[in-house]
Amino acid sequence: MKTAPIEFKPLSETDLPLLADWLSRAHLQKWWREDEITIERIREKYLPRIFGEDDARPFLVYLDYSPVGYIQYYHAWINQDWWPDKPEKGVLGIDQFIGDKNNLDKGIGSRFISEFVQRLFDDPEVTEIRVDPRPDNVRAIRCYEKVGFEKVNQINTPDGLAIMMVLNRKTF
DSSP states (O other), X not given: OOOOOEEEEEOOGGGHHHHHHHHTSHHHHTTSOOSSOOHHHHHHHHHHHHTXXXXXXXXXXXXXXXXXXXXXXXXXXTSTTTXXXXXXXXXXXXXXXXXXXXXXXXXHXXXXXHHHHHHHHTSTTOOEEEEOOOTTOHHHHHHHHHHTOEEEEEEEXXXXXXXXXXXXXXXX
């Protein structure tokens, strides 16, 4: 059976209404911490990322040519206040979500995360990739473990308590 293709397209300004819609959904509000979801606030936060004025690089995830999720990466060594161990150059962080709850528990997340981190590791400078799910986000933790991330420890982030999970180039 042929597998539907996954694509990563850089987020554009025209994608922001879709992003705002997704972020306002209950299954995301529980985990993805955004202030009030308005198109103005989404523009304020994501336009600098789109135009390269922020360290985060955002993408829409397409499955079979339809948008299904969002993923971004950032340089963890630049965001050192987030990580207690002050990561070295070469360490990236990623954040992601699936936009429609009907696409949860189908293996889509682990598939697109796996493909995305493979592309990140194509850069020989990237040594490690991190995620930081909340401790009670069992679905996300299970997904990351399926990709190969390992729990390192519990950390306090600006968003609250999280589990630091790491995927090392050597073990991927």
